Structure formats: structure tokens, C-alpha cells
Amino acid sequence: MSKIVKTDEQWLEQLGPEAFKVTRKKGTEYPGTGKFLNHSEKGLYVCTCCQAPLFTFDSKFNAHCGWPAFDQSIDGAVEYIKDHSNGMTRIEILCTNCDSHLGHIFDDGPTETGKRYCVNSLSLSFIPS
Numbered sequence: 767m768s769k770i771v772k773t774d775e776q777w778l779e780q781l782g783p784e785a786f787k788v789t790r791k792k793g794t795e796y797p798g799t800g801k802f803l804n805h806s807e808k809g810l811y812v813c814t815c816c817q818a819p820l821f822t823f824d825s826k827f828n829a830h831c832g833w834p835a836f837d838q839s840i841d842g843a844v845e846y847i848k849d850h851s852n853g854m855t856r857i858e859i860l861c862t863n864c865d866s867h868l869g870h871i872f873d874d875g876p877t878e879t880g881k882r883y884c885v886n887s888l889s890l891s892f893i894p895s
């Protein structure tokens with residue numbers, strides 16, 4: 767599968783400035799502000815850039831960290847790379863299909879997967895089921 771590649775101008779036009787900054791420039795939305803933070807409808811969370819399915823509603827949990835959290839992704843939907851920014855070593859998570867920045871993954875999840883996918887609401891769109 768080949769990745770979706772667009773210019774910054776094309777992404778900016780499609781996404782608007784806020785989502786562009788987070789998804790294409792590895793930004794982070796201000797904690798506690800995301801539209802999906804307390805969102806608990808049934809459905810599918812997809813990449814806001816390319817609409818690839820990323821997370822199902824039943825993997826979402828409330829991590830009280832200020833961002834939407836999931837305990838697993840849809841198989842193959844997410845790529846993991848080491849991120850050394852801001853003086854920390856973290857694992858960044860990206861959309862496999864278009865390299866959109868989603869957030870970071872941590873090993874302190876409370877469910878049986880032990881994972882916490884900490885994702886910016888601005889990186890997601892939602893399709894109700």
C-alpha cells in the first residue's frame with residue numbers, strides 16, 4: 767500500500783490551521799480541550815487526514831490525562847517511531863496510511879493491553895455506527 771502524499775499547502779487547505787499544525791507539524795492540542803476527550807458514542811475513529819480507520823470506540827477509555835486515550839489500535843493502522851523531542855524519549859504514533867501525527871503511546875495503560883495511546887482529538891474524525 768503506498769502512502770498518501772500531499773504538499774503542506776494541500777493539507778492546510780483540507781484541514782485548516784489547527785489540525786494542520788497537529789497532524790502535519792507534530793503539534794499537540796492543549797490538554798483538556800479536545801472534542802473527543804469525553805466522547806463515548808459507538809463508532810469508529812478515523813484519521814482526520816485520510817479517513818483510514820485507526821481506533822474502535824470500545825478501545826477508548828478515560829485516562830484523565832487531558833487527551834483521548836485508547837488501549838489498542840486497529841491492526842496495522844498505526845506506526846511507531848522513537849521521538850526524542852522536548853528532552854524526553856517517547857514513542858510517537860503515526861497514521862500508517864498518510865504519516866499523520868496522532869500522539870504518543872505509553873506503557874501505563876490500566877487495561878489488559880497495558881498500553882495507553884494518547885491521541886490528539888484534532889488528529890481524529892468520528893464515524894458513528
Ligand SMILES: [Zn+2]
Binds near residue numbers: 813814815816
Ligand atoms: Zn491518515
